[in-house]
Amino acid sequence: MAKRIKIFDSSLRDGAQAKGISFSVKDKIKIVEALDTLGISYVEAGNPGSNSKDMEFFNRMREKKLNNVRLTAFGSTRRKEISVEDDSNVKSLLQAYTPVVAIFGKSWDFHVETVIKTTLNENLNMIRDTISFFKMHNKEVIFDAEHFFDGYKANAEYAVQTLKAAVEGGADCLSLCDTNGGTFPDEIFDITKKIVSVFDVEVGIHCHNDCGMAAANSMMAVKAGATHIQGTFLGFGERCGNANLSTLIPNLQIKRNYKCIQPENLPKLKETAQYIAEVTNIKLEASLPYVGGNAFAHKGGMHIDGVTKAHHSFEHISPEKVGNSRKFLMSEVSGKNTIIKKIQRIEPSLTKDSKETKELVDKLKQLEHEGYQFEGAETSFEMIIRKHLRKFNPFFKLKYYRIIEEEPVIDKNCSATAMIKISVDGKEEMTATEGNGPVNALDKAIRKALEIFFPNLKEMYLTDYKVRVLDANSATAAKVRVLIESTDGKQCWTTVGVSGNIIEASMIALVDSIEYKLIKDMEID
Numbered sequence: 001m002a003k004r005i006k007i008f009d010s011s012l013r014d015g016a017q018a019k020g021i022s023f024s025v026k027d028k029i030k031i032v033e034a035l036d037t038l039g040i041s042y043v044e045a046g047n048p049g050s051n052s053k054d055m056e057f058f059n060r061m062r063e064k065k066l067n068n069v070r071l072t073a074f075g076s077t078r079r080k081e082i083s084v085e086d087d088s089n090v091k092s093l094l095q096a097y098t099p100v101v102a103i104f105g106k107s108w109d110f111h112v113e114t115v116i117k118t119t120l121n122e123n124l125n126m127i128r129d130t131i132s133f134f135k136m137h138n139k140e141v142i143f144d145a146e147h148f149f150d151g152y153k154a155n156a157e158y159a160v161q162t163l164k165a166a167v168e169g170g171a172d173c174l175s176l177c178d179t180n181g182g183t184f185p186d187e188i189f190d191i192t193k194k195i196v197s198v199f200d201v202e203v204g205i206h207c208h209n210d211c212g213m214a215a216a217n218s219m220m221a222v223k224a225g226a227t228h229i230q231g232t233f234l235g236f237g238e239r240c241g242n243a244n245l246s247t248l249i250p251n252l253q254i255k256r257n258y259k260c261i262q263p264e265n266l267p268k269l270k271e272t273a274q275y276i277a278e279v280t281n282i283k284l285e286a287s288l289p290y291v292g293g294n295a296f297a298h299k300g301g302m303h304i305d306g307v308t309k310a311h312h313s314f315e316h317i318s319p320e321k322v323g324n325s326r327k328f329l330m331s332e333v334s335g336k337n338t339i340i341k342k343i344q345r346i347e348p349s350l351t352k353d354s355k356e357t358k359e360l361v362d363k364l365k366q367l368e369h370e371g372y373q374f375e376g377a378e379t380s381f382e383m384i385i386r387k388h389l390r391k392f393n394p395f396f397k398l399k400y401y402r403i404i405e406e407e408p409v410i411d412k413n414c415s416a417t418a419m420i421k422i423s424v425d426g427k428e429e430m431t432a433t434e435g436n437g438p439v440n441a442l443d444k445a446i447r448k449a450l451e452i453f454f455p456n457l458k459e460m461y462l463t464d465y466k467v468r469v470l471d472a473n474s475a476t477a478a479k480v481r482v483l484i485e486s487t488d489g490k491q492c493w494t495t496v497g498v499s500g501n502i503i504e505a506s507m508i509a510l511v512d513s514i515e516y517k518l519i520k521d522m523e524i525d
Helices: 025-038 052-061 088-095 109-114 120-136 148-154 156-169 185-198 214-223 245-255 263-280 301-309 336-346 355-370 378-388 438-450 455-459 472-477 502-524
Strands: 006-009 042-044 070-076 100-106 140-146 173-178 202-207 228-231 397-405 416-424 427-435 461-469 480-487 492-499
Touching: 006 202, 006 245, 025 042, 025 052, 025 263, 052 070, 052 088, 070 088, 088 120, 100 120, 100 156, 109 120, 109 148, 120 140, 120 156, 140 148, 140 156, 148 156, 148 173, 148 185, 156 173, 156 185, 173 185, 173 214, 173 228, 185 202, 185 214, 202 214, 214 228, 214 245, 228 245, 245 263, 336 355, 336 378, 355 378, 378 492, 378 502, 397 438, 397 502, 416 438, 427 438, 438 455, 438 502, 455 502, 461 502, 480 502, 492 502
Parallel strands: 006 042, 006 228, 042 070, 070 100, 100 140, 140 173, 173 202, 202 228
Antiparallel strands: 397 416, 416 427, 461 480, 480 492
């Protein structure tokens, strides 16, 4: 039977300290529910003593039923020279009504004496008193030994004393924290192994990624005997982030035969990652192991040929195990086999020797010569295939569009106006919309006009927009390539446009993106 590893997600607390991330109460509820569906053991969802928003969240969560997650409130040991019953932070943790509390305390003598400015003995009392208080209130208590590895290397005897004080108070788990992310894997392994040999209670690990080794450090801690891992689901967090749980879960479960979540939930990993990224309002990094868009993407022709013949020769696991999929990227180095696979999705009867296949290969090479690049915008290549094979009837016609730049700009959110006219089945619609720049104005205008005919476009929005100058030597006469990434909350797709006019290049990519959304919705219906 596989050994159990408890997964402790801190996306909503430690992750919320990352630059540019701010969760609403509704966001936090959505993420907790997603992690509960996946089968995560604990979600540390905030510090009720630090702000009213976190307390509002905990109050609303009292009405929610969770099947897997044990909701956790985060706070510190009591303040120095004050009784635990009189500490406002401690009392706020009780008012969160969570079954679990995570209490952090100092384990580095330097921090005790220079940061919180108290005696080493008083710090031990603070740890013991606080944990004992929560145990008397029937809470599961996780002790986060802050800066433990730095503390252990500076004064091992005292660092261990802080853990003993936590155990004396009744702690259920001792989480060893690499708070500044500066410890190396061999050190994590050696120190964790010593701690596991000393204490009978559960030992956990909490790693930051400042040296790029948070996941490796967490794996080494498990190898040393830790059975509780803390991190954030996509690795975001303060400074360089935290241990990435979307990497650690499959590493442990697939590669090391531990049980982190229910096996039947492992194929939900990618969709959960995408959903959390959407709610958090960040882009899911394509290079992320297991769940990223490029995790199982192949480009070179010989490489692709090898994958086709023996998947395991270039893929360390089957992508389906984590809900991802294999991708053969479109480019001039991909080879004909890659292109024919794309074509056969639309017209299965064609082979690599078909006249249409040769025409499409030639068209791909010509377009790439003109500046198109399809490895990051395969949706546009699919649209080219559909048009060339006459498998596409446009949903609308773009009659004309016009941009008016506002000068001077009074409202920084409305610096341009777009006027647009479209036709759907002979019916015309004309509209005008303001936007923050010409492309934003065009995007809003075309969708405003089309939503009258296609209400499902309301769920579609742009998540990324990139422009690249293709020939810098031509200065202002250079062509530009525009990449637009779109989503409807269920899937993401990218389209490309190339022109000497940035507005025209943007419209080519934008129209392809909208047409693709309408095609996919029609296929589902």
